[in-house]
Amino acid sequence: MKTKNTKNFIISTSYLIAFVLFSLMITFIDVKPIGPEESFVGFATLNGWMHNLFGINRTLYNITDWASILAVFIALGFAILGLCQWIKRRSLFKVDRSILLLGGFYSIVFTAYLFFEFFIVNYRPILIDGFLEASYPSSTTMLVMCIMPTAMMQFSRLIINNKARNIVNTICGIFTGLMVIGRLLSGVHWFTDILGGVLLSAGLVMFYFTMNEQIDSKKHKQ
Template identity: 55%
Template sequence: MNKYKKTNLCITLTLLIAFLLWTLAVTKIDLQAIGPQKSLVGFAALNKAFHDLTGVHMWLYDVTDWLGLVPVIFVLGFGLLGLVQLVKRRSLIKVDSDILILGVFYILVMACYILFEVFVINYRPILIEGKLEASYPSSTTLLVLCVMPTAIMQLRKRINKPVVKTIVTVIISLFTIFMVIGRLVSGVHWLTDIVGGILLSTFMVMLYNSVTEVLKS
């Protein structure tokens, strides 16, 4: 294994440890009942101060919620690409390895979503349709930051024209930034939820990248 691949793996492991430690901290540090229906929230002073600063903007929540369909479309698109390759090549092992890895990656992302819906760390700072909803890590942040960077990797590999590569990269990057910031300031998540989503998704993307790099050899 060359130095680049080792560095990737080290970064991946570091990000995993950072996410686990952050999650543990959210469940232990400055835990107060500042959420709706007296729900407990870690880093209470920090989260409350940030939430009071941004306020709640339901229009932004709705916009980012609907735009959350964009990464879903990318997932379906790459899934269709894998299916077309499977039909044409008549063998699963002949499907591009990075597409197969991407499929497994998507399954892991969904598994993480389900995991934190079952094992709730904390709830949203507001009620959604009168109900408490799991808030950590931000699922929209997780989805966007997992799907869109890997989409960039895939598209840059498959697009031949440098100018088109650059345009696609810039558009997807701007969309991703808007989604994360939009979710952050909409007031439907605590600050620590967004940080958790960023750490988890960054780990996941680095894991995907590390695996694809290792399998190249």
């Protein structure tokens, strides 16, 4: 188990390092003013080509925007579960460690979102209500790809019935894939925004998975 956890930690760290390096590359490589109001964009040739290929689909933009609320409600549900356990067990330290870890994970995701709202790498390829908005990494992609996979891990713990668990997790997986694809095809993000969101989410989720595996291994030893 120790070797497996070490391998998982290396994988999660690799994803996060790849995200950092990719972010730096976007800042310096092929930076041109191809965005609205001549905003500068890294990997301009690739991003411009992809944007022209898919165009802008406002319907998909609105659908993915509203659908992302489902992920928020799922995160809120786990927060309420943790709060109920806290109240019932009368101690924060008696809340399931996996739920506490999930709360910490959500905090990290939110911090990452705020960081890139202030330290802007790219602006969106379109104006939103007449204004430039931060675009990297895609916040919707990051939100869905962080919340849904970790929710699937929790559902695997909480849903006893195998058939019900498989159905729920399959729906979550399909929803995640459709949201990422829909966000790309909507044209409200550059291609590198989506890719950056995928890399960051993969690293964070893998780190959460690794920590959960450590919790499980400690339980088995007790």
